[in-house]
Amino acid sequence: MEKKELISEGKSKRIYATDQPGQIILEFKDEASAFDGKKKGIIPGKGRVNARMSDIVFRQLEKRGIRTHHLRLVSESETLAWRLDMIPIEVAVRNYAAGSLAERLGYPERTELKSPLVEFYYKNDRLGDPLLTREHIRELGLAKDEQLDEMASTALRVNEILRPFFEARGLILADFKLEFGMREGKMLLGDEFSPDVCRLWDAETLEIMDKDRFRRDLGGVEEAYAEVLRRIMEEETGMTVYVYVTPKKGVLDPAGQAALGALKSLGFDEVGDVRIGKYIVLKVQGVEAERATERVREMCERLLANPVIEDFRVEIQE
Amino acid sequence: MKFGVVVFPGSNCEADCYYVVDKVLREDVDYVWHRETDVSSYDCLILPGGFSYGDYLRCGAIARFSPVMEAVADFASRGGLVIGICNGFQILLEAGLLPGAMLRNTCLRFICRFVHLRVENADTPWTNRASLGQVLRIPIAHNEGNYVVDPETYRRLEEEGRIILRYCDPEGEVTQEANPNGAMGNIAGICNEGFNVFGLMPHPERASEEILGSTDGLVIWESVMAYNREKG
Incomplete structure (x- = not known):
């Protein structure tokens, strides 16, 4: 059209x-x-x-x-x-x-x-x-x-x-x-x-x-x-978007390391590594799911995550 | 010379910076509110320490979208002098005016104490009154000063002499033990390509008078004033 x-x-x-x-x-x-x-x-x-x-x-x-x-x-x-x-x-x-x-x-x-x-x-x-x-x-x-x-x-x-x-x-x-x-x-x-x-x-x-x-x-x-x-x-058109922000591979995660140490000392020897990140829940209205994903990715790139040190993953629930 | 101290909601070192410029350096100084969009009347902008916007999300992440930051970026792109101290440094990183990012200190604690810093480049607007290898005693006060950058950029920073200050011991040795926060290469302060933008974790404004236990921070202020004078 x-x-x-x-x-x-x-x-x-x-x-x-x-x-x-x-x-x-x-x-x-x-x-x-x-x-x-x-x-x-x-x-x-x-x-x-x-x-x-x-x-x-x-x-x-x-x-x-x-x-x-x-x-x-x-x-x-x-x-x-x-x-x-x-x-x-x-x-x-x-x-x-x-x-x-x-x-x-x-x-x-x-x-x-x-x-x-x-x-x-x-x-x-x-x-x-x-x-x-x-x-x-x-x-x-x-x-x-x-x-x-x-x-x-x-x-x-x-x-x-x-x-x-x-x-x-x-x-x-x-x-x-x-x-x-x-x-x-x-x-x-x-x-x-x-x-x-x-x-x-x-x-x-x-x-x-x-x-x-x-x-x-x-x-x-x-x-x-x-x-x-x-x-x-x-x-x-309300939907919920879940954003997971985690330290990038290879980037040191001091909090994760501390938690790993604590887990080991508690006897959880099976734990190989711990990465601690952020979990963000967004309510989004008025856009289609595909567009919402695109927009939230943009939000991550611009604000919610720092691409120098962090990775992110976006999940959408309609 | 006219300084502007940029104030974000949550800044808490702006009065210290203002005081040093006004009472110690005896130069002109204004506070610049974060809603300001014109900073062209200043010779040097100071982004002070603090917890801008509560440091929510990441230190400096929200402050970088303040209206004033567009003006700061524009000012810097025209060669204007910008110094970011502590949270100010974090804001410059988030804004992309300097490369890299800050992680939490490896010790996971807020560190507030004097550290020693070695001057790695004495030919910059910020260190021309210091000598190469000079050791400065200046305090730090932060929770996220663990500087990190990709290996390629790190190499460039080194090659181009843009690493200005490194954490060292009192003798000037750059050692693991002298690194308070885990920063890559003991980095305490770096410059942009043009050397007009400087970010550092230590607080020179807290080491600018005898009564505070050190005047080593003065060399940074005196350098930038000398640079500005010579530039005319």
């Missing part, structure tokens, strides 16, 4: 063609914007977090029977997906009142709603992405009634899957928005799922862990994104 020309560039992603018909590459940018592009900034590492999080969340949804455009992660900050004919409607699902909904209903921020609520917004920067009723949508001809029904029911199903998913990771999914598109007559979930398009609060401290940190200048944006990803990846 080869990356081809740029098809379009949005506020947070660039879309590229590939040499595979119907498949595109989504490149997630570190650039952030809010309030319909009126506020702009950079969140270092955001592209990486959003690509990985979308990969994990979409795979989770696919596993539970939701059809999405997602195919796979192709680099740190790029995913491969089916090209969709996008429906210009954003579908929001809300579990708590926050942002514009709190204002509209006159609820205090963070009021839990009686039941999850679905809203449609017009994806149109010029108009400021306004809230739409079904009648508006019919009038504008943006989608058919059956499509709207499908979008709403899929969105609620996504909520049923993701609310407990995040809860298990110490995060409250307050709300999120989805975008859908058509491919070969079928509706697929498109776009991304990341802290850019949802509200996540820490279940214990209620700390804001999403783009609201950027919107409201709360600071620690980069850290919050990284923390969300860390919690999601923990169970996703």
